[in-house]
Amino acid sequence: MKRLIGPVLGLASMAVLFIPGILDPVLRFLFPGAGEWVFPRASLLSLAAMHLLISLTAGATAAVIGITLGIAATRPAGRAFLPLIRDASSLAQTLPPAAVLALAIPFLGFGFEPVLLALVLYSVLPVLNNTLTGLETLPEPVLEAARGMGMSRLQVLMRVELPLALPVIGTGIRTSVVINVGTATIGALAGAGGLGSPIVAGLIRDNPAWVFQGAMASALLALMLNALLKAAEKRLQPANMREV
Amino acid sequence: MRERFDVVPLAALFLGAASFLMPFAALKENRVVDGLLLNGFQLAGPLYGTVAVLTAFGVLTGVFLMKNGSRRRLLYAAAGVVCFWLTAALLVRAGMMLTGGAAPRVSPAIGFWGLPAASYVLIDHSKKGRWRMWILLVVMLLPAALLLAGGRGEAISVFREWSARKGRFFDELIVHIRLFGMAVISAAVLGIPLGILASRDKRIGEPVTAFVDAVQTIPSMALFGLLMAPLAALSRTFPLLRAMGIRGIGAAPALIALTLYALLPIVRNTVAGLASVPLSAIDAGLGLGMSQRQLFYRVEWPMALPHVLTGLRTASVQAVGNTAVAALIGAGGLGIMIFQGLGQAAPDLILLGVIPLILIAVAVDRSWGFMIRRWVSPGLDMKGLSA
Numbered sequence: 086m087k088r089l090i091g092p093v094l095g096l097a098s099m100a101v102l103f104i105p106g107i108l109d110p111v112l113r114f115l116f117p118g119a120g121e122w123v124f125p126r127a128s129l130l131s132l133a134a135m136h137l138l139i140s141l142t143a144g145a146t147a148a149v150i151g152i153t154l155g156i157a158a159t160r161p162a163g164r165a166f167l168p169l170i171r172d173a174s175s176l177a178q179t180l181p182p183a184a185v186l187a188l189a190i191p192f193l194g195f196g197f198e199p200v201l202l203a204l205v206l207y208s209v210l211p212v213l214n215n216t217l218t219g220l221e222t223l224p225e226p227v228l229e230a231a232r233g234m235g236m237s238r239l240q241v242l243m244r245v246e247l248p249l250a251l252p253v254i255g256t257g258i259r260t261s262v263v264i265n266v267g268t269a270t271i272g273a274l275a276g277a278g279g280l281g282s283p284i285v286a287g288l289i290r291d292n293p294a295w296v297f298q299g300a301m302a303s304a305l306l307a308l309m310l311n312a313l314l315k316a317a318e319k320r321l322q323p324a325n326m327r328e329v
Numbered sequence: 330m331r332e333r334f335d336v337v338p339l340a341a342l343f344l345g346a347a348s349f350l351m352p353f354a355a356l357k358e359n360r361v362v363d364g365l366l367l368n369g370f371q372l373a374g375p376l377y378g379t380v381a382v383l384t385a386f387g388v389l390t391g392v393f394l395m396k397n398g399s400r401r402r403l404l405y406a407a408a409g410v411v412c413f414w415l416t417a418a419l420l421v422r423a424g425m426m427l428t429g430g431a432a433p434r435v436s437p438a439i440g441f442w443g444l445p446a447a448s449y450v451l452i453d454h455s456k457k458g459r460w461r462m463w464i465l466l467v468v469m470l471l472p473a474a475l476l477l478a479g480g481r482g483e484a485i486s487v488f489r490e491w492s493a494r495k496g497r498f499f500d501e502l503i504v505h506i507r508l509f510g511m512a513v514i515s516a517a518v519l520g521i522p523l524g525i526l527a528s529r530d531k532r533i534g535e536p537v538t539a540f541v542d543a544v545q546t547i548p549s550m551a552l553f554g555l556l557m558a559p560l561a562a563l564s565r566t567f568p569l570l571r572a573m574g575i576r577g578i579g580a581a582p583a584l585i586a587l588t589l590y591a592l593l594p595i596v597r598n599t600v601a602g603l604a605s606v607p608l609s610a611i612d613a614g615l616g617l618g619m620s621q622r623q624l625f626y627r628v629e630w631p632m633a634l635p636h637v638l639t640g641l642r643t644a645s646v647q648a649v650g651n652t653a654v655a656a657l658i659g660a661g662g663l664g665i666m667i668f669q670g671l672g673q674a675a676p677d678l679i680l681l682g683v684i685p686l687i688l689i690a691v692a693v694d695r696s697w698g699f700m701i702r703r704w705v706s707p708g709l710d711m712k713g714l715s716a
Contacts, residue, residue: 116558165336172453179694181650183549184683187667192439195674267548271654274671284554288657293558300554304547311546 095309102302103130116294124283124295129302136279136306139197139272140265143204147265148258151209155216155254156242171217174210182207182268190275200272207268208261215257219250252322259314266307270299280306335392338405341450342388345412348443349373349381354423355436357486360675366438372419372426384411388451402455409451410469416444417473424484434486436677486677487684490666498666502685505662508580508655509648512587516644520592521637524599534600541593549590549654556582557658583652583660590651591644598640602633635705642697649690653682 101107105123112122124132157163158170186203193199223246231245273281280303287295349369357364373381391404420435427433452465483492491498527534544552560582606629614628656664666682669675 166340169337169450169453173449176691179646179690180687181647181653181690183650183653183664183667184686184690187671187679187683190671190676190679263546267550270548270550274668281550284550285657287554293561296554297558300551303551304555307546307548307551308543 091312095305095312098301098305102298102305103128103133105129108298112294112298115297121292122294124286124298126282126286127278129280129283129298132278132280132282132299133302133306136266136269136281136303139201139204139269139277139279140262140310143201143208143265143269144258144262146205147208147261148212150205151212151257151261152216152254154209155213155220158217159220160238167217170213174214174217177210178214180207182264183271186268186271186275195276197277200269200275200277204265204268204272208265211260211264212254212257215253215260216250219253220246222253223249252318255314255318255321259311259318262314263307263311266303266310270303335401335454337454338388338392338408338451341409341412341447341454342385344443344450345381345385345447346443348416348419348440348447351440351443352438353419353440355438356423356427357434357436359432360434360486360677364436367423367426368440369419369444372422373415374422377415377418377422380411381415384408384415405451405455406465409448409455410465412444412448412451413469414472416441416448419444420485427484432489433484434489434677435484436486437680487680490675490677490681498681501662501665504660505649505652505664505686506689508583508660508662509587509645509652512584512648512652513591513641513645515584515588516591516595516648517641519588520595520640520644521599523592524596524637525603527596528600528603537596538600541589541596544589545593549586549651550657552586552589553582553655553658556586560585579659580661582658583655587648587651587655591648594640594643594647595637596640598636598643599633602636602640603629605636606632631706632709635701635709638697638701638704642694642701645693645697646690649686649693653686 101111105128108129109123116122123129154170158167185207186200189203189206190199193202227245227249228241231241236244269277269279270281270284273279273285280299283295283299284303287293287297287299351368352366353369353372355364355366369381370378387404388408391401391408395401395404420437420441423435427435448469452469483489523537527537547555610628610632611624614624619627652660652662653664653667656662656668663682663686667679667686670678670680670682
């Protein structure tokens with residue numbers, strides 16, 4: 086019973102938000118003085134789809150780049166770069182994502198592409214960091230055993246290292262996607278669309294109803310995506326490493 | 330295994346070369362026009378061009394010819410410092426090449442970041458021992474600062490924006506620091522006791538962690554937006570609150586949202602820290618005849634401290650960035666400059682907000698690192714916690 090509360094609540098609020106016939110009276114009740122209620126420029130559903138598209142594309146690209154770099158830096162040929170990558174990525178973690186986004190815009194212009202690029206740039210870091218941690222903290226005896234069985238380097242990587250590091254890498258991907266959903270909201274200021282646009286429009290036109298629907302929808306999207314990815318993460322874990 | 334070449338400095342060379350081959354800066358007549366893009370060689374002139382080529386040769390010599398490790402590192406560090414100086418020098422040269430216009434300025438372009446990046450890579454690769462890093466930092470920054478402060482950097486776009494709004498800039502800077510400082514302090518005052526309570530009692534612990542976890546997931550702009558409506562309603566119904574300055578926009582919702590955000594790392598790390606105290610240590614304390622209170626203050630708390638401080642560090646660094654977003658709901662701070670810049674499509678104004686933001690974030694991070702090293706008992710194992 087307890088496990089059902091979250092999904093049911095989520096679906097119910099989604100129904101309220103994404104069906105304009107329900108949303109309109111709710112907003113009229115909550116914000117009697119707003120003047121205009123449902124955001125007129127685009128439906129919340131299409132804004133949410135746009136938002137998801139930006140965050141997930143950025144997340145997937147960042148995952149590929151981050152994992153590749155992480156694997157490269159832990160192979161013998163790339164090991165020289167490991168301390169540098171570690172230092173640089175911990176420095177970069179202190180950069181606020183909003184600042185990275187704002188910095189990327191002067192170089193890339195306004196619109197969808199710069200936001201995507203800024204998101205990728207920033208969200209590579211959690212994936213890279215976690216890939217390095219996952220691959221670096223494997224117990225030496227396990228690797229020794231794999232090599233002793235006569236596995237080639239590629240086999241050790243594909244059959245031992247990556248499967249064991251997968252839960253940590255998965256956490257990195259989840260972190261980066263959640264950050265992306267948040268930063269994509271700010272991306273509305275750069276003209277990228279998404280669920281930030283009703284918030285920005287509402288702030289400019291002093292309309293709390295618009296701010297409210299954008300804020301609710303993006304909060305809901307972030308929470309649901311986080312819960313989904315957490316569930317997926319549990320599945321990724323090798324059976325004998327799962328916590329009961 | 331055969332001896333390998335030092336490949337990292339070669340990567341720095343590659344980055345530095347980008348500054349010279351790609352557009353380094355744009356010379357503009359005012360804030361809006363596109364301007365004339367020039368690469369590093371076009372800007373450098375014979376003197377700085379020679380310096381750049383010599384530096385590149387120095388790095389190559391270090392990589393391929395030098396055997397002595399510590400001398401080679403010294404060479405890399407020197408090359409890194411020179412790269413940094415070159416960045417400043419090229420910007421100033423660009424300023425001297427401006428011909429005219431209403432508000433002529435030099436805007437950094439994509440290649441600008443190559444030299445500082447090369448400098449970072451070289452110095453990071455050569456580092457050993459902390460005091461040397463400090464000397465290096467002073468040697469690196471001093472000439473560049475003198476060069477820019479001597480009035481020769483005034484054409485650089487960010488300085489132009491800065492001198493146009495000096496007073497406003499410092500006001501917003503102070504608002505920013507005060508806002509994030511207050512948020513972190515209130516989060517610490519709330520979060521540490523909450524974390525201690527949560528680790529004592531599972532019935533409190535589970536909902537508390539679930540709540541702070543959920544808050545952290547909500548995008549900052551959404552949280553600010555969600556707090557506006559209820560606060561506005563409260564302030565309408567209770568005149569006392571309105572008199573206290575609590576309204577739907579401004580500092581009140583920002584402070585609440587920032588505090589909520591800062592709670593997660595603090596609560597979570599307090600719980601993790603108390604959970605990490607080994608049973609044998611508690612056992613030893615009990616065996617010495619300590620009371621529950623003594624056990625907490627003398628054993629559990631000192632051993633949990635590194636985790637708690639790391640949580641405060643994460644919370645503060647995040648709060649610096651989140652405070653920038655708070656400008657959207659009228660709380661002020663450096664975000665004002667960023668969002669104004671975005672609104673006016675003025676990259677230079679964005680930079681004026683972003684550069685101090687990043688400097689504050691890095692400074693806050695480093696100061697916590699310093700304090701963690703000072704406050705944590707030296708006998709404790711800090712593995713897994715970055716200090």
